[in-house]
Amino acid sequence: MIKRLTLTSAALAALLALAACGDQPQEISGSGVKQDGAPYTGVGKSQYAQGGWTTGDKTSWEQQLKARAQYGQNDYVRVGAQPK
Template sequence: MKKVIFAVVLAAGLAACGDQPQELTASKQDSAAYTGTGKPYVQPGWTPGDKASWESQLKARNQYGQNDYTRMN
């Protein structure tokens, strides 16, 4: 009887060790980021599809929004 209980406990313990893989599957992007998503999300001054405009908007956002030296008075 003790052997059966030990076998059941051992099997349950080993089953708990079987971890499923938890890898994140990357989503495929069909187009470049600067092509835009639609009208509701367009920043004023940026034209969808214009890479230079996209880069200037990112530069301005990084400079004025995320640079602590320009945010301090």
Template sequence: MIARVLIATFALAALAGCADREQTATGVKSDQPSFAGTGAPAPYALADWKQGDKASWEQQLRARTQRQNEYVRVNQQ
């Protein structure tokens, strides 16, 4: 009896995976690179970054990463 319940449970769990809906990002242009920006002025964006400039985008990411690096934060003079 327990075996039948377990088999039925596993069968239902397997079928539940078949009902998964397609996940899409609606309203987001996924073909645009991140450094391109949104085109709208962003009050929270740093002044050094210019939308569409890949070099300044990468420089900002490096700077942000260094501020999150615990070794650099602890050993700053």
């Protein structure tokens, strides 16, 4: 009885171990990898676009990023305190 239980357990373990070998490769079908565009190209006309930035203009994009970092994310400027 115990010998049969051990044999059944071993066979079940071997079956589970071999089941992992049956995994199929997962590949994306289609034309390939989609490349993103440059961030300053934008998404076209949008009501959520920041004013003063023109779509496709890298210089105005960089100026908007600098302004946002300076006035929106710099706590010293927002509060009016000077850094120590």
